[in-house]
Amino acid sequence: MITMQKLGIGAVQFIVAIFSGYCFYTSSKGLYRPWHSYTLLSLLTLNILLSISIMELVAGATYWGLALPFWYYSLFGLKKGFIFSAVVILLSAVVILIRTDTNIFMPFRTVFNFTLVYCSIWLVCHIYEVQNQKTSKFLRSLALQDGLTDLQNRHALKADFRAFHNSFDCLHMLIIDIDHFKNINDKYGHDIGDSVLINVANVLKECVQGKEIYRLGGEEFVVLYIDISDMEAYTKAEEIRIAIEKSVFYSHKEDIKLTVSIGVSSLHPDHEFADFLRAADQKLYQAKHEGRNKVCS
Structure with a gap:
């Protein structure tokens, strides 16, 4: 029932x-x-x-x-x-x-x-x-994560950009490129080249207070800075350039000295990730065109 x-x-x-x-x-x-x-x-x-x-x-x-x-x-x-x-x-x-x-x-x-x-x-x-x-x-x-340097990789950069873009109005990107890195690989071999990339990553970790450091690919690295002015971003880029220039990277044969060129871009409200990256890339090309071992913003 x-x-x-x-x-x-x-x-x-x-x-x-x-x-x-x-x-x-x-x-x-x-x-x-x-x-x-x-x-x-x-x-x-x-x-x-x-x-x-x-x-x-x-x-x-x-x-x-x-x-x-x-x-x-x-x-x-x-x-x-x-x-x-x-x-x-x-x-x-x-x-x-x-x-x-x-x-x-x-x-x-x-x-x-x-x-x-x-x-x-x-x-x-x-x-x-x-x-x-x-x-x-x-x-x-x-x-x-980048398998060689233990830094974050391009995928992490895109994800962080989306998160930061929605949360912060002021964002700066630094693209750091090792000058004449191909010559290091040709002269010392790729093993030494990999060791140099790891050491550069370690220098970046010492210079940057935070985890927003990425290996973009090859000899290119990216640093994101949140809520700082254009002048502060330029100053921090100069600090990174000087720190790498003063560092000595060792090989089995001789000491290796490096320089880097750095492009700095600031985020505009209508910027997508590709626009932001392209703006920093253009500043990087300008630094290389002006003789390398420079910061352009």
């Missing part, structure tokens, strides 16, 4: 089905919003808890609750997945214990078995998500 309680469960299930279709449609159209996941999982959780409280235990409604940790961790990540999973196991245990339609021993046995299996699945999901986050972090570092 269908009761009002079971009709209520059916209504919730109908809403879940309709909203699931809505979420699928919005995701396929690129209109997904975070609240979609929260609403869908809240409805699913409510449906499962109602089923556990109303349906007969032998009907197996409790089994659906075992899938919740997987959904929580998949959609919400480590921290929120842990919190939601903990809340649901407590609510499920309370709902089963307060049932009055079974003998005194049945709920405790059900709670024990349900909790044991639920916690096992919860543990597996938690361990998997921990490893998944570690792997994602490692892969992200590989994707955004």
Whole structure:
């Protein structure tokens, strides 16, 4: 016999089905919003808890609750997945214990078995998500880091530009190019050339207070400065040029002295990344045209 309680469960299930279709449609159209996941999982959780409280235990409604940790961790990540999973196991245990339609021993046995299996699945999901986050972090570092110098790479530069462009009005880019670097590779070999690039990167780390240092490719490096004036950007570029000029880079045969040319550009409101980079590049070409070992802004 269908009761009002079971009709209520059916209504919730109908809403879940309709909203699931809505979420699928919005995701396929690129209109997904975070609240979609929260609403869908809240409805699913409510449906499962109602089923556990109303349906007969032998009907197996409790089994659906075992899938919740997987959904929580998949959609919400480590921290929120842990919190939601903990809340649901407590609510499920309370709902089963307060049932009055079974003998005194049945709920405790059900709670024990349900909790044991639920916690096992919860543990597996938690361990998997921990490893998944570690792997994602490692892969992200590989994707955004230059393998030779351990500086950030061009992809990281683009990502940081987008973040800074939306947050700061004043942004300066320095493009630093090692003068006559091809001659170093030709004379000493590529191993020494790589060593020189690493040492230049180390000098940049000493000169720049921050992590906004990037290897653009080859012998070109980029530094971003936030919220400084044009004069300050020029002064910092000069400090970098002088520091590299004063440094001595060693090879097995002789000491290597380097100079760099630096182009400085400031961000304009209508600049995209390519425009910003092109402006600094033009200043770099000007520095090289004027004899190298110069800063042009």
